[in-house]
Amino acid sequence: MLTEELVELAKRARKAARTLSIASREAKDRALVAIAEALRAQAAEGSPLRAANAEDVEAARAAxxxxxxxxxxxxxxxxxxxxxxxxxQIASFEDPVGEVLGMKQRPNGLSVGQVRIPLxxxxxxxxARPNVTVDSAALCLKSGNAVLLRGGKEAARSNAALGELVRAAVASAGLPADAVQIVPPSDREGIRLLVGLAGKIDLVIPRGGEGLIRFVTEHARVPVIQHYKGVCHLYVDEGADLNMALRLVENGKLSRPGVCNALECLLVHESVALAFLPRVxxxxxxxxxxxxxxxxxxxIPSAKPASTEDYGQEFLAPILAIRIVGSLDEALDHIAQYxxxxTEAIxxxxxxxxxxxxxxxxxxCVLVNASTRFNDGGELGLGAEIGISTTKLHAYGPxxxxxxxxxxxxxFGEGQVR
Structure with missing residues (x-):
């Protein structure tokens, strides 16, 4: 996509963001309810959304x-x-926009506080994750932000169908449809142009492979929330409940191996290794x-030798790296290095x-006696997430x-001067 076209999309988004920033909770919730109803209407096999998605899946498998x-x-x-x-669920949450925080009275009579505003x-x-299209749109709408959604070419049909659905729902609620816009997928040069729109975009959130995130971070001229790879560990402590530990391994690694909160490395205290690892x-x-x-x-004689690269690897597959450690300190050192x-669990x-x-x-996210799979916006009560930040400015986690x-x-004052 040419720079001029991207600039036009960003201008339309900026105009929509001004309207959305002062929209009432009722209007935003009407849009969200309409989105949910439209999704339910297209959930059954044979719907336009399911048909578009089936084409994407078939093409992905063929490729x-x-x-x-x-x-x-x-x-x-x-x-x-x-x-x-x-x-x-997002519609049911309180509107964060306009929330007043920490209002205090100064000695000179001024009332000083802070108020939440959209970004x-x-x-x-x-x-490759069309659900991100809707999750992101819903969270941005509720928080008063406009959003440009640039998905990958492998989900282009699905994202286009979802974009039409969401935009129609937003318009039906009396809000500007341009608050949600689908940016057609292009090559890396298109991404470089998009993340270079300083002054037109306030924040970039990349979600995907490590290569994509590094590319965005290296070329962005606007702030970036980094969602790097999920190298998630479980440490099985001495004296641990081994039945529980096995459930945590099985759920963390095998329930959905291809997600970022899947377990990638198991650390086992040497005192329980002989009893536990054969079960693994x-x-x-x-x-x-x-x-x-x-x-x-x-x-485990059937295990393959682990290379140095296997520790610190996000496999996104039913592969698990295992290491036996002599102490909690050794486990902590391993996690600090790799x-x-x-997400980390004990x-x-x-x-x-x-x-x-x-x-x-x-x-x-640190979990005690729980699966790494719980580091998820929905599971933590956020309704959904726009990403999991692995940096600390300005957010950390879902x-x-x-x-x-x-x-x-x-x-607020009464005529005070300094």
């Missing part, structure tokens, strides 16, 4: 896309209904490939070690409504 990417593309009835439910125009750049090895019957260090392979600030019976793990690990706002200072 030899990895199974994990194909899985992310699919919009079947349960997934569409799930997306609709998330939109409905403005957000550009989403993502791959039996998950090979479910298609799990294990890559382990020498100590792991002594317990983690990606995404299985333990020790309150003290659970607290130490929670404090010491630098990740956007980004919901509040993460899509800024705060400005407001001051």
């Amino acid at each position: 030899g896309l990895a199974p994990a990417l194909v899985d992310r593309l699919i919009l079947d009835e349960p997934r569409i209904l799930g997306i609709a439910a998330a939109v409905t 403005g125009v957000i550009a989403m750049i993502y791959e 090895g039996k998950l090979a019957a479910q298609g799990l490939e294990i890559r382990g260090d020498q100590a792991t392979r002594a317990v 983690g990606s600030n995404h 299985c333990t019976r020790s309150y003290e070690r659970a607290q130490r793990f929670s404090r010491a690990v630098d990740a956007s 980004m919901g409504l509040e993460s899509l706002t800024a705060k400005k200072w407001i001051v």
Whole structure:
């Protein structure tokens, strides 16, 4: 897409954002309810949305896309209904825009506080996940932001169909349809042009492979929220409940191997390795490939040798790296070296070690005796997420409504002068 066309889209988004920033909660919620109803109406097989998605999936399979990417593309009835439910939940949340925070009276009589405001125009750049189109649109609408949605070519038909659905719903609620715009997929040069629109776009959020995110970060002239790879660990502590630990491994690794909160590396305390790892090895019957260090392979002979690159790898496949460690400190050192600030979990019976793990690990979400798969906006009560930030400015972890706002200072006086 030419620079002129992108600039025009951004101008229309900026104009829509001004209207949306002062829209009432009632108007925004009407749009969200209309989106959810339109999704439910198209959930059944044979609908225009399902037909468009089927073409994308068929083309992806014919092109030899990895199974994990194909899985992310699919919009079947349960997934569409799930997306609709998330939109409905977002509509039920309080409107963050206009919330007044920390109002205090100064000694000179001034009342000073802050109020939440929209960020403005957000550009989403993502791959292979058409649900992101709706999740992002819904969160941006509720938080008063306009959004430019640039999905990947592998989901172009699905995203176009979803974009039409969302824009029609927004217009039906009396809000500007240009608050949500689909940017047709193009090559990397098109992305470079989009993220270079300083002064026209307020924030870029890339979601996809590490290569995409690095490209956006290196070329952006506007702020970027980085959602880097999810190298998620589970540490099984000495004395841990091994039945629980096995459930956490099975769910974290095999429920959906191709998502960013899937378990990628298992760290096991040496005192429980002999009792626990053979049970993990039996998950090979479910298609799990294990890559382990020498100590792991002594317990699981079928495991492949793990290379240095396997630790710190986001496999996005039914592959699990395993390492036996001698202490919590060794596990923490491993995570510090190979983690990606995404999701880390511990299985333990020790309150003290659970607290130490929670404090010491630098990740956007730390879980105690729970699956890594819970680091998700919907599961954490946000309704949906626009991304999981693995950097700390200005958000860390799943980004919901509040993460899509800024705060400005407001001051009420009675004629005071300085």
